[in-house]
Amino acid sequence: MNPPGLDLGRLRAHLDARRPGLVAGELSADVVEGGRSNLTYVVGDGRSRWVVRRPPLGHVLPTAHDMSREFRVISGLRDTAVPVPEAVLLCEDADVVGAPFYVMSFVEGTPYRTADQLRELGPERTRAMADALVGTLVDLHAVDPAAVGLGDFGRPEGFLERQLRRWKKQLDASRSRELPGVEELHERLAAAVPVSGEPSIVHGDYRLDNVLVDQNDKISAVLDWEMSTLGDPLTDLALLVAYAERDKVSLPFVSNASSAPGYPGTDEVVARYAELSGRDVSQLNWYVSFAFFKLAVILEGIYYRFSKGQTVGAGFEGVGAGVAPLVAHGNEILKEEK
Structure with a gap:
């Protein structure tokens, strides 16, 4: 039986043509939730077993779901200290299964998403996982992009300025109400890049539930x-920190x-990241x-689409109320002295 968005017969035919002998029997598939x-x-x-990735169903912007980009980076990192699937x-x-896709090896491991999952393992194992998470991030940031064929994978010059412009543009595209403090936050960020x-x-988007942890x-x-x-x-370290402060917002x-x-x-x-990486934080x-x-911009975009009837799903109705605390916390952090 075909899962939504993946014709197993067409996938099998393509794999047989491109990678003869890879598949030995009839294919089955399960959608990974989350x-x-x-x-x-x-x-x-x-x-x-293998893992197949494809863009979401329906109309999407190609640049937002670039399969070749994901495939290229895991290919480049294969022989580094950063663990990635093959x-x-x-x-x-797109004619094969309805959208571009890629196939990677299946890796054993658990994506820990909740405190309850970790609580069952105990504080020592939880600490070990967190230390490994930071250590792997340091390993990623230590990779020489040019040495792994990724020297042209992006434009580091002016990266922060472009990011700030991009997210402001995205905010402006989904504005449907007043958001106290958001213009102040943007202006203060722009003035102190x-x-x-x-x-x-x-x-x-580096965080614990975007990695697999072994036994x-x-x-x-x-x-x-x-x-x-x-x-x-x-920016990776900061997002990891922001996610860890979810209880404050x-x-x-x-x-x-x-x-x-x-x-x-x-x-x-x-402190661990700074010590291991030697970077100025x-x-x-x-x-x-x-x-x-x-x-805040991401949540406001979800709220905007939900208010227009373009997004459905459990929990979306409360997203709008979460934007203001994010903005306020962002402003508060800028006022703090290190």
Whole structure:
């Protein structure tokens, strides 16, 4: 039986043509729950398993769901210290299954999404996972992009300024009400853009539930590379910090794993990253404030589409109320002295 968005017969025919002998039997597939962007399937033939990724159903902007981008970055990182699935095949022909897609190896591991999951493991194992998460981020930011064929994967020059313009433009496109403090937040961010350090490969949405953890509490694979690029690595660290402060604001769709006993506090996470990476984190407040600005824009976009009847689903009705606290927290962080 075909899952939504994936014709297994056409997929099998394409794999047989492009990778003869890879598939041994009839394919079956399950949709991986939890994602709100690209669709992910676990596909198997009774002997082996793979993961297939494709854009969401319906009309989407190609630049927002670039399969070749994800495929390229995991291909480049294969022989580095960053654990990624093996890149098996990229298909950019939308006629095969209805959209471009790629296939990667299946990696054993657990994406820990909730504090309750970690609480069952105990504080020592939770701490080990958090340390591994930070260590793997440091490993990613230490990769020389040119050495792995990713020297042209993005434009590091002017990265922060472009990011700020991009998110402001996205905010303006989904404005349907007054948002107290958001213009002030944007203006203050624009007036104090830091000078970036050495650029690196940036994941774009790095957090515990976007990695797989093995039975030894090590990271077995980093997943969800759709927002990856070359840029300022502190944007990854700042988003990790912002997600960890979810209890201070309203982030209904973000994992609460960082509130589990044993998970290190923000200061410890930042200090560990700084120690392992050797990077200057003295201006991290700007980056964290910018992270809250981005999260506010994302939630406002969801609220806008929900209010127009363009988005349906459990929990969306309360998203709008979460925007103002994000804006307020972003402004408050900028006022803090390091």
